[in-house]
Amino acid sequence: MDNSRRWGWSNPPFTHEKLCCVWAATRGLLTLVLLLTTGGWMSPVVAFATPADGAIFDITWSASCQTPPAEAVTALDYAAGLWGTWISSTVPIEVRACWKSDLGSGVLGTGMPAGYIRNFPHAPQVNTAYPRALANALSGSDLHPELGDIRLEFNANLTWSFATTTSGGGNDFVAVALHELAHGLGFIGNLYVSHNTGFCGDGPFGSLYPCPTIYDRFAVDSDNIALFSYLPGDPYALAARLKSDANFGGPNTRVANAGMAAKLYTPAYWQQGSSFSHLDQATFESGENRLMTPSYSSARHPGPVTLGIMQDMGWLRVDGVPNVVTSGSRIVGVGTATPFTGTLLWDGYTGQSITYTWTTAEMTATRPGLSAADVISVTWDAPGEKSLILTATDGESSASAVRSMLAFAASVDGPAEGKTDRAYAFTANVTLDGYPVTYTWEATGQSPVTSGDNSVTFTWPVSGTQTITVTAVIEGAQTQAVHTITLEETVYRYLYLPLVQRTF
Numbered sequence: 026m027d028n029s030r031r032w033g034w035s036n037p038p039f040t041h042e043k044l045c046c047v048w049a050a051t052r053g054l055l056t057l058v059l060l061l062t063t064g065g066w067m068s069p070v071v072a073f074a075t076p077a078d079g080a081i082f083d084i085t086w087s088a089s090c091q092t093p094p095a096e097a098v099t100a101l102d103y104a105a106g107l108w109g110t111w112i113s114s115t116v117p118i119e120v121r122a123c124w125k126s127d128l129g130s131g132v133l134g135t136g137m138p139a140g141y142i143r144n145f146p147h148a149p150q151v152n153t154a155y156p157r158a159l160a161n162a163l164s165g166s167d168l169h170p171e172l173g174d175i176r177l178e179f180n181a182n183l184t185w186s187f188a189t190t191t192s193g194g195g196n197d198f199v200a201v202a203l204h205e206l207a208h209g210l211g212f213i214g215n216l217y218v219s220h221n222t223g224f225c226g227d228g229p230f231g232s233l234y235p236c237p238t239i240y241d242r243f244a245v246d247s248d249n250i251a252l253f254s255y256l257p258g259d260p261y262a263l264a265a266r267l268k269s270d271a272n273f274g275g276p277n278t279r280v281a282n283a284g285m286a287a288k289l290y291t292p293a294y295w296q297q298g299s300s301f302s303h304l305d306q307a308t309f310e311s312g313e314n315r316l317m318t319p320s321y322s323s324a325r326h327p328g329p330v331t332l333g334i335m336q337d338m339g340w341l342r343v344d345g346v347p348n349v350v351t352s353g354s355r356i357v358g359v360g361t362a363t364p365f366t367g368t369l370l371w372d373g374y375t376g377q378s379i380t381y382t383w384t385t386a387e388m389t390a391t392r393p394g395l396s397a398a399d400v401i402s403v404t405w406d407a408p409g410e411k412s413l414i415l416t417a418t419d420g421e422s423s424a425s426a427v428r429s430m431l432a433f434a435a436s437v438d439g440p441a442e443g444k445t446d447r448a449y450a451f452t453a454n455v456t457l458d459g460y461p462v463t464y465t466w467e468a469t470g471q472s473p474v475t476s477g478d479n480s481v482t483f484t485w486p487v488s489g490t491q492t493i494t495v496t497a498v499i500e501g502a503q504t505q506a507v508h509t510i511t512l513e514e515t516v517y518r519y520l521y522l523p524l525v526q527r528t529f
């Protein structure tokens with residue numbers, strides 16, 4: 026399709042609410058023209074059986090909206106069932122759908138996560154907001170059973186084709202539903218531009234839309250620099266990239282995209298709801314990955330790039346490709362070896378030799394000749410946020426998983442010199458705020474002291490160099506710091522005073 030068709034939208038309708046949508050293509054004619062894509066790649070539409078571990082969708086049409094036609098209900102169920110042939114969850118995904126007539130003109134539908142969750146059990150990446158459906162899938166439980174997971178809206182004013190098993194042409198409802206469901210499953214970013222300034226979760230949308238999300242985490246520019254790393258230092262550079270050079274750089278996406286990060290939609294003026302949260306129109310509009318371009322397409326399959334994006338974010342795929350998952354601590358102590366496990370989840374695994382490659386910023390460990398799991402021990406030597414990327418391959422197929430964790434260090438403040446028989450206080454500090462810490466103090470000639478208190482007092486009766494070691498533990502992860510104090514013998518002159526007097 027001609028990318029210029031959407032330029033008729035000088036004022037996108039979403040100026041204060043973050044919705045993601047698929048736009049009807051238009052040439053800006055007097056009469057809105059909903060163009061149909063009839064040529065090009067068309068995914069085979071076949072009868073399917075939902076895999077046993079494919080995601081199940083529990084769809085509720087909102088009673089506060091219009092009553093949808095029965096065919097729309099059936100077609101949305103069908104589209105959700107298709108997603109269930111591509112991704113896995115043991116937790117039913119709760120969808121709230123709305124049939125309404127006041128969507129912006131030209132907007133076929135909208136889709137977004139109903140909410141996000143961070144730092145839940147088994148979250149692969151620390152301090153990262155996951156869309157609720159994905160957080161539930163990763164944790165294996167409904168983290169907020171009282172809340173829905175995905176919000177969808179569909180334009181009641183349009184003439185739709187509700188055909189299911191065959192692509193209907195016209196405004197193919199199944200194709201639009203597949204697109205909007207992808208947004209609800211997490212194909213949506215919360216980095217944005219306002220007044221030529223880039224924001225991530227702390228601007229006008231920040232309280233509703235946390236950042237970074239798992240989608241934001243993988244956004245890179247052409248120099249492979251993470252976009253959200255431009256904050257807080259250079260919000261103008263972030264804005265510039267969000268309007269010209271944003272790409273999804275996850276490892277599974279790269280494999281699906283000839284080794285390259287997938288170009289995201291970054292028009293020169295920011296379009297809230299469209300920019301950054303879609304694949305680039307010009308790059309992908311004519312191919313098998315066109316479902317997630319911002320303009321309407323009739324695609325009924327996400328294509329390998331979008332499925333790679335889903336997999337990078339943490340969705341397990343059930344369409345026959347390998348998956349690999351990692352487990353381990355989200356907090357690690359500097360200087361302490363920490364184990365991480367990688368597990369292959371793949372129906373196609375028949376015992377062939379698997380090579381596991383673990384990569385951090387500091388090292389790469391390649392471990393060939395293994396089977397369905399591997400365990401590695403990693404030691405970091407400096408605090409901060411760390412990433413650990415695992416790629417598993419049998420030489421033909423591969424899958425990757427990205428973890429991130431926080432490494433913390435400890436230090437001890439206290440005097441370096443002193444005298445015997447005097448009390449000296451020592452204070453431990455850790456580089457991670459906001460977590461309960463347990464400290465165990467061990468010092469030369471002293472009994473160990475364990476408490477949640479970060480200070481301790483020791484008195485030594487003998488001179489010389491004394492070593493104080495503190496072990497700080499957060500969530501089972503530990504690190505140590507060492508301090509020394511050199512003591513001189515205290516000379517008790519006043520004790521000798523009576524002797525002196527007696528000699529007179």
Ligand SMILES: [Zn+2]
Binds near residue numbers: 048208
């Ligand atoms: Zn969209």
